[in-house]
Amino acid sequence: MTMNFSVKTKQNTLISIRNIYCIGRNYRAHATELNSEVPKEPFFFQKSLPSLNTSNEFTIPKDREIHHELEVVILIGKNGEEIPIKNTDDYIQGYGLGLDLTDRKYQNELIRDQLPWLLSKSFKGSAIVSCFQDEKISEDFWLKINGDIHQKGNINRMIFSIAEQISFLSGMLPLMKGDLIFTGTPSGVGPIQNGDKLELGYGAKTIHSLMVK
Ligand code: ZN
Numbered sequence: 001m002t003m004n005f006s007v008k009t010k011q012n013t014l015i016s017i018r019n020i021y022c023i024g025r026n027y028r029a030h031a032t033e034l035n036s037e038v039p040k041e042p043f044f045f046q047k048s049l050p051s052l053n054t055s056n057e058f059t060i061p062k063d064r065e066i067h068h069e070l071e072v073v074i075l076i077g078k079n080g081e082e083i084p085i086k087n088t089d090d091y092i093q094g095y096g097l098g099l100d101l102t103d104r105k106y107q108n109e110l111i112r113d114q115l116p117w118l119l120s121k122s123f124k125g126s127a128i129v130s131c132f133q134d135e136k137i138s139e140d141f142w143l144k145i146n147g148d149i150h151q152k153g154n155i156n157r158m159i160f161s162i163a164e165q166i167s168f169l170s171g172m173l174p175l176m177k178g179d180l181i182f183t184g185t186p187s188g189v190g191p192i193q194n195g196d197k198l199e200l201g202y203g204a205k206t207i208h209s210l211m212v213k
Helices: 030-031 084-090 103-112 162-172
Strands: 006-008 014-016 019-023 043-045 065-066 071-077 092-100 126-129 141-145 147-152 180-181 199-204 207-211
Touching: 071 141, 071 147, 071 162, 084 092, 084 162, 092 180, 092 199, 092 207, 126 180, 126 207, 162 180
Parallel strands: 019 180
Antiparallel strands: 006 014, 019 043, 071 092, 071 180, 092 126, 141 147, 141 199, 199 207
């Protein structure tokens, strides 16, 4: 496996990644589909750095059922602490789409036992990201599996906006240049299977695709 944990910008620059943060339950319909409460305050978990996957393939770990979670992903471009909501745009280097792949059965066991989610969220290749662009993703973003749309969302429907997430997170820990933030998944999560072709895009554009094997 590659030990070079970087992502690409549209200008073809490679940016080294430091941390991968993910917000939980940030769209009402998704919280409901998992029988979870809508949170009053944002909460975050991490995916490990070796889970970063910019390639066009993903291999399902043996004997595990893996679910897709389509998300807008933010690339942080400079270090910051206690960033006010009005200034968060200055810290964003790029916008992309990603999949926060999840071992749902294992995660539910961990939730039941009140244990950290780490290993249900961090396995090889589980943090899939596209390349990063300057423009915001304001049109509906979607995931197609074998040509059919399985998830569709819009950042307008987030419970905590991207600005609120950056401000909150940077108030709790220093954000670093090269951090990624997965900003939550809309409803429609479900399993992926060997042989699936996944396409991530928004509006009429596909910006990343991969094969499951
Ligand atoms: Zn997620």
